[in-house]
Amino acid sequence: GAGVSQSPSNKVTEKGKDVELRCDPISGHTALYWYRQSLGQGLEFLIYFQGNSAPDKSGLPSDRFSAERTGGSVSTLTIQRTQQEDSAVYLCASSPRGAHGYTFGSGTRLTVV
Amino acid sequence: SQKIEQNSEALNIQEGKTATLTCNYTNYSPAYLQWYRQDPGRGPVFLLLIRENEKEKRKERLKVTFDTTLKQSLFHITASQPADSATYLCALDGPGGSYIPTFGRGTSLIVHP
Numbered sequence: 001g002a003g004v005s006q007s008p009s010n011k012v013t014e015k016g017k018d019v020e021l022r023c024d025p026i027s028g029h030t031a032l033y034w035y036r037q038s039l040g041q042g043l044e045f046l047i048y049f050q051g052n053s054a055p056d057k058s059g060l061p062s063d064r065f066s067a068e069r070t071g072g073s074v075s076t077l078t079i080q081r082t083q084q085e086d087s088a089v090y091l092c093a094s095s096p097r098g099a100h101g102y103t104f105g106s107g108t109r110l111t112v113v
Numbered sequence: 114s115q116k117i118e119q120n121s122e123a124l125n126i127q128e129g130k131t132a133t134l135t136c137n138y139t140n141y142s143p144a145y146l147q148w149y150r151q152d153p154g155r156g157p158v159f160l161l162l163i164r165e166n167e168k169e170k171r172k173e174r175l176k177v178t179f180d181t182t183l184k185q186s187l188f189h190i191t192a193s194q195p196a197d198s199a200t201y202l203c204a205l206d207g208p209g210g211s212y213i214p215t216f217g218r219g220t221s222l223i224v225h226p
Contacts, residue, residue: 004156031212042117042218043157043202056213091156100145100206102214104156 002026004105006092012111013082021077021108025094032075033102034067036088043091049075051097082112115141117217119203125223132190134220136203139184141215144207146179148188151200151219161188165207193224 005024013019025032034046045059049069060066064082069075079086089109093102118137126132136146144165149157163170163179163186170177176189190197200221204214 033213035216040218043216045213045215048213050212093156095212100212100214101147101159101162102157103159106154106156 004092004094004103006090006105006108008108009106010109010111012113015084015112016081018078018080019082019110021079021090021110023075023077023092023094023105025073025075025092026103027073028096029094029103030072030097031095031099031102032069033093034075034077035091035093037091037107038088046077046090079110082110084112086110087112115139115205115215117141117203117205117215119201119217119220121218121220123221123223125225126193128194128224128226130193132193132197132222132224134188134201134222136186136188136217137184138205141184141205142181143205145205146177146186147204147206147214148175148177148186149202149204149216151202157202157216160201190222193222195224195226198222198224 007022030051032049035043047067048056064080067077089107091107093104095102116139147162148160151157161177163177174191178187200219202219204216206214
């Protein structure tokens with residue numbers, strides 16, 4: 001596609017429910033990143049995928065968070081048993097291999113009530 | 114630990130003036146430094162990349178400098194316009210081929226007509 005697509009754009013969920021956030025990167029981009037941005041805060045790294053290599057999960061804040069990337073393209077970030085502190089904007093970015101400029105999607109605003 | 118500092122106070126300037134934003138970092142030796150623009154409700158948009166062996170980079174009305182001795186980057190917008198009003202983020206990645214950028218919290222720029 002023309003850009004990085006994320007869905008849904010907004011998600012309101014009840015505390016304790018599981019949520020899935022989707023990212024569709026730019027076609028041909030081998031690198032895919034998930035970040036989250038809380039109100040007034042910087043971007044917090046969550047997870048990084050590069051081609052078929054094992055993902056770098058060093059930023060995941062707890063074992064309630066997981067992500068997968070199927071066929072080197074679409075990625076899904078799953079948050080289990082959501083907590084209020086999970087409320088944030090979840091951003092996905094992609095880039096070609098070896099590049100150091102990243103294209104972001106518009107994000108998913110997650111609100112846990 | 115790695116730390117990136119951007120002025121948390123908004124920068125207010127008059128249209129036509131040059132805006133200068135600062136990014137300082139500590140405990141870090143990045144190979145690449147990037148600047149992004151972020152508008153409310155949107156993901157960051159990549160603007161410029163500068164490498165550690167480059168002192169200055171220009172693109173249209175934008176200029177970035179990178180001083181690895183001072184551990185500082187300056188981002189300039191000349192002939193600023195109200196449409197330049199946004200939050201500007203700096204990001205660092207590398208060395209050692211690391212492709213996981215660390216972002217500053219950003220500085221809000223407000224250009225008054």
